[in-house]
Amino acid sequence: MACAFRRSIACQLSRILALPPESLIKSISAVPVSKKEEVADFQLSVDSLLEDNNHQSKLDTQDHARRLTEKLKCDTVVTAISAGPGTLNFKINRELLTKAVLQQVLEDGSKYGLKSELFSGLPQKRIVVEFSSPNVAKKFHVGHLRSTIIGNFIANLKEALGHQVTRINYIGDWGMQFGLLGTGFQLFGYEEKLHSNPLQHLFDVYVQVNKEATDDKNIAKLAHEFFHRLELGDMQALSLWQRFRDLSIEEYIQIYKRLGIYFDEYSGESFYREKSRDILKLLDSKGLLQKTITGNVVVDLSGTGDLSSVCTVMRSDGTSLYATRDLAAAIDRMDKYNFDTMIYVADKGQKRHFQQVFQILKIMGYEWAERCQHVPFGIVKGMKTRRGDVTFLEDVLNEVQSRMLQNMASIKTTKKMENPQETAERVGLAALIIQDFRGLLLSDYQFSWDRVFQSRGDTGVFLQYTHARLCSLEETFGCGYLNDVNVACLQEPQSVSILQHLLRFDEVLYKSSQDLQPKHIVSYLLTLSHLxxxxxxxLQVKDSPADVAGARLHLFKAVRSVLANGMKLLGIIPFYVPESLLCTEQIRKWQHTPRNGP
Structure with a gap:
């Protein structure tokens, strides 16, 4: 309903400024809630109205705001208009605000905030998101966790906005590492260990052969020969590779199931081993290939012809590289999906790689290369379990579940649950995701188990507990109160603050849709939980008069609905944790505003 209020304000401004309302709507923003004072509901920066902001002094801006305020008039929607430091401030009729927001949240449900005029005219696009992309024959490393949850968030957000999204898991199932692994298994592998614990054994073999190859040039030579046999289609080498691939994907599927993440397409570099040869032929036909002194085949990206900047697309022994296969994959996806945008979610260390791939596509004449986008992210530091250094995501998930189960078991009032492991894992995953998403994706961050599992403060556990408490309210009092709402019963400062915050949800979604940063939604949800x-x-529901209880329950239901919507976008499954899991101390903490609250 925020869009209706913005339009009302924009229409009044348009008559004075002789501008169409549509050009003003996105400049009118809901004002963030403040603990210190009651704030206006909407604000317009005067700078956004002035044509030449560079030559406007602060005094000019303030004077312009004052003069505009004198021309504007209050009406049935806007009850107060004031000038701030370079801003126009608007206060909405309190009862109209209450009724409109609660009604809109109820009617729009999971689409609340997405029907805003901020998204009007948004063209529906075909979007491909490539994320996760673990390496076959290696256990799912925690380094892939960020790509997995970030890519899932981006895909969720794009789908919520109505785009047609294809989620691709582009598995690293080809390359020189298989030369090493194939050679290593022939030298150090055991069938019984492969059968009992496949990926752990393959990982151990890979570590050992890498170590041996450093000191023994003959092993490195054997590895090159094995991969060369793979590239030529040798049946024995391919059979061993296929076993490694199948065993790996079986384990990955179980990991994704635990994370609650799915893909529309599983593909791998191996799929493009033949098509990469076609890419080389195409590059050669365009005169773009050059051979270096070492025998490698490169594409000159310098623009000057001096080979100061090149991308290697074929080794001297004729085998392909990651870049060659990425070129083939991009062209294949355009043919298959005719995408408007393709997003690669990969760590910032691959920035140069994607720049080169996109540049070669442009040199080849593919104008759609400009639709390709790399979303980079930083690394996680200090992720360790009680057993020591963590390498594998499975260990992290098990640690999450173990710690949450321990927390639950320590609560004397805890009742038996049908599936405590599932509850523990969902709450724990929320904790992991919120810690990861609180800052800029590009930033590295220090992981802290203690901070992750705090039930108080800005954590995923706090979000899940908030959702659980609100679900408990609805369960306790039922839906009988929700038929008619007396909006006059929701004029307390606490109620108004929540309603003002609910107004801002569409702006937060819009901001995240522009820069693909989840931190805006995380910050919003945490503030909503504190409020x-x-x-x-x-605002007690129990023992209050029926109209007061009903109005308050409706308000809490709206909060719970928006909280759930935001959590789902982040990839968190809102979970109803029985109130018995919240010990008296946790409830007391939940009811008091943390220091870092709003």
Whole structure:
């Protein structure tokens, strides 16, 4: 409903400024909630109205705001208009605000905030998102966790906005590492160990052969020969490779199931081993290939012809590289999906790689290369379990589940649950995701188990507990109260703050859709949870008059709905944790605003 209020304000401004309302709507923003003072509901920066901001002094801006305020008039929607430091501030009729917001949240459900005029005219696009991309024959490393949850968030957000999204898991199932692994298994592998614990054994073999190859040039030579046999289609080498691939994918599927993540397409570099040869022929036909002194085949990216910047597309022994296969994959996906945008979610260390791939596509004459986008992210530091250094995601998930089960078991009032492992894992995953998404994706961050599992403060556990408490309210009092809402019963400061915050949800979604950063949604949801905690302490439902209880329950239901919507976008499954899991101390903490609250 924020869009209706913006339009009302924009229409009044348009009559004075002689500008169409549509050009003003996106400049009118909901004002963030403040603990210190009651704030206006909407704000317009005067700078956005002035044609030449560079030559406007602060005094000019403030004077312009004051003069505009004198020309504007209050009406049935806007009850107060004031000038701030370079801003116009608008206060909405409180009862109209309450009724409109609660009604819109109820009617729009999971689409609340997405029907805003901020998204009007948004063209529906075909979007391909490549993410996760673990390496076959290696256990799922925690380094792939960020790609997995970030890519899932981007795909969720794009789908929510109505785009046609294809989720691709482009598995690293080809390359020189298989030369090493194939050779290593022939030298150090055991069938019984491969059968009992396949990926752990393959990982151990890979570590050992890498170590041996460093000191023994003959092993390195054998590895090159094995991969060369793979490239030529040698049946014995391919059979061993196929076994490694099948065993790996079986384990990956179980990991994705635990994460609640799915893909529309599983593909791998191996699929493009033949098509990469076609790419080389095409590059050669365009006169873009050059051979270096060492025998490698490169594409000159310098633009000057001096080979100061090149991308290697074929080794001297004729085998392909990651870049060659990525070129083939990009062209194949355009043929298959005719995408408007293709997003690669990969760590920032691959920035140069994607720049080169996109540049070669442009040199080849593919104008759609400009539709390809790399979303980079930083690394996670310090992720360790009680057993020591963590290498594998499975260990992290098991640690998450173990710690949450331990927390639950420590609560004396905990009742038996049908599936405590599932509850523990879902709450724990929320904790992991929120810690990861709180900052800029490009930033590295220090992982902390203690911070992850705090039930108080800006954590995923706090979000899940907030959702659980609100579900408990609805379960306790039922839906009988929700038929008619007396909006006059929701004029307390705590209620108004929540309603003002709910107004901002569409702006937060819009901001995340522009820069693909989940931190905007995370910050919003945490503030919403803190506001709900404060309101729950003072706005009692139990023993209140029926109209008051009904209005408050409706408000808490709206908070729970928007909280769930935002969590789902982040890849968190909102979970109803029985109130018995929240010990008295946890409830007390939940009801008091943390220091880092709003």
């Amino acid at each position: 709900a905690a404060m309101a729950h302490k003072t």
